[in-house]
Amino acid sequence: MVEQVVEQPEASAFIRPDPAGTPSRWSRLRRIPGLVLGEQLGGGPPLGRLPEPAVMDASDQVEAFDRAMAAVRPLYRRVARQVSALVPRGGTVLDLGCGSGHLLEELLALRPDCLAIAVDLSSAMLARTHARLTAAGLCDRCLFLREDMTIPLPIRPEAVVSMFAAHHLPDAVLLRRFLAALAGYAAEGAAVVLWDLARPRQAGSIPAFREAFHPGCPPCFARDVEHSLRAAWSRAEVQAACRAAGLAARVACPLVVPLVPLWWSVVLPATRGRDLTSCRFFGR
Numbered sequence: 446m447v448e449q450v451v452e453q454p455e456a457s458a459f460i461r462p463d464p465a466g467t468p469s470r471w472s473r474l475r476r477i478p479g480l481v482l483g484e485q486l487g488g489g490p491p492l493g494r495l496p497e498p499a500v501m502d503a504s505d506q507v508e509a510f511d512r513a514m515a516a517v518r519p520l521y522r523r524v525a526r527q528v529s530a531l532v533p534r535g536g537t538v539l540d541l542g543c544g545s546g547h548l549l550e551e552l553l554a555l556r557p558d559c560l561a562i563a564v565d566l567s568s569a570m571l572a573r574t575h576a577r578l579t580a581a582g583l584c585d586r587c588l589f590l591r592e593d594m595t596i597p598l599p600i601r602p603e604a605v606v607s608m609f610a611a612h613h614l615p616d617a618v619l620l621r622r623f624l625a626a627l628a629g630y631a632a633e634g635a636a637v638v639l640w641d642l643a644r645p646r647q648a649g650s651i652p653a654f655r656e657a658f659h660p661g662c663p664p665c666f667a668r669d670v671e672h673s674l675r676a677a678w679s680r681a682e683v684q685a686a687c688r689a690a691g692l693a694a695r696v697a698c699p700l701v702v703p704l705v706p707l708w709w710s711v712v713l714p715a716t717r718g719r720d721l722t723s724c725r726f727f728g729r
């Protein structure tokens with residue numbers, strides 16, 4: 446049984462300071478009490494789940510996603526630190542559903558001793574990650590794979606991370622297959638860090654979430670936010686799927702913004718020894 450680490454509540458808001466001309470931090474944050482009231486006090490089950498397309502391949506969608514997520518870069522930094530704390534010196538980190546590479550840029554910059562494997566089914570996203578890491582001088586420590594994250598890869602990373610990707614899985618069977626793949630990496634001793642959105646209980650939380658975290662975003666990203674929240678898994682669904690997949694983890698609610706329960710996370714420490722010789726990076 447793998448020991449679990451439970452997220453501690455924290456009060457920081459993961460939003461960048463506003464450049465001139467964009468809505469003020471206050472105008473964004475004043476949306477949050479409505480989110481809290483709707484989600485905490487509104488009661489009831491989550492909204493019905495509406496799956497969204499799995500792969501983000503359209504160039505305008507990739508571009509809009511990449512720009513919009515730059516606004517929540519401090520959240521990527523926080524998760525990079527969380528992963529870094531679980532990876533031994535010289536370790537390899539597997540990022541499943543890496544998207545445009547915000548997390549990998551933070552992680553590889555933070556850990557010059559580490560290597561990464563970026564996995565995504567979208568060639569456009571992998572190309573964006575490649576460009577981002579090249580511009581940052583980090584590309585030579587990353588391998589890019591166009592693969593399905595629900596199928597285990599024949600590698601033995603020190604840590605596996607996946608952010609905002611599980612909600613793209615079309616159904617509960619694939620969610621279980623994805624979590625079973627993670628359980629396999631964990632059984633080999635890898636640490637696991639998993640973050641995603643949680644499906645809201647109230648339809649009104651969707652525009653409130655968008656205005657709080659992505660104000661003024663282009664229409665195609667606004668649609669993405671709505672589709673993602675409607676496709677997201679609830680904590681209870683992920684907890685049940687973890688059990689079924691043999692991933693001994695507790696699904697926590699990371700309080701990104703206090704009391705807004707629209708995210709969940711799983712954090713499992715590595716069980717493999719923290720020595721350099723355990724690092725496997727294909728031929729290395």
Ligand SMILES: C[S@@+](CC[C@H](N)C(=O)[O-])C[C@H]1O[C@@H](n2cnc3c(N)ncnc32)[C@H](O)[C@@H]1O
Nearest residue numbers: 500501542543544565566567593594608610613
């Ligand atoms: C919302 S993006 C998140 C990207 C990145 N992790 C982040 O947080 O910025 C989800 C990514 O998962 C990818 N994806 C969806 N299903 C996948 C699958 N089965 N295997 C690999 N990648 C997948 C999509 O193409 C997309 O790039």
